[in-house]
Amino acid sequence: MKFSARNQVKGTVKSIQTGAVNTEVVIVVAPGVELVSIITKNSAESLGLAVGKEAYAIVKASNVMVAVD
Template sequence: MKISARNVLKGTVKEISVGAINTEVTIEIAPGIEIVSIITKSSAERLDLTEGKEAYVAIKSSDVLVGVD
């Protein structure tokens, strides 16, 4: 995966909270250090996010993106 964001952190999905339109995803990047992102429900489904799955947090400017291999 190649993206333009310079701040890419690998972690593990710790918690997923699904809403009607958006999904809140908590990713633990180190013991006790978590990043929370709100993404669309359809993006979470497309990425097949599940607790325990490895994922990436990409931070660019004011956006926080989530990706998987």
């Protein structure tokens, strides 16, 4: 699997909340660090997502904001 997106983070699916159209997927990428994504229900089913399964969070964005206190 190759992607042009540079921000690829491997983790483990922590939870899946399936709705009528969309599914919320929480991926643990490090102890105490979680990424949350909303994808279509069909995509979640097609990927075969399940709690405990490894998955990648791939971020493709033209802008990423950075802030400090």
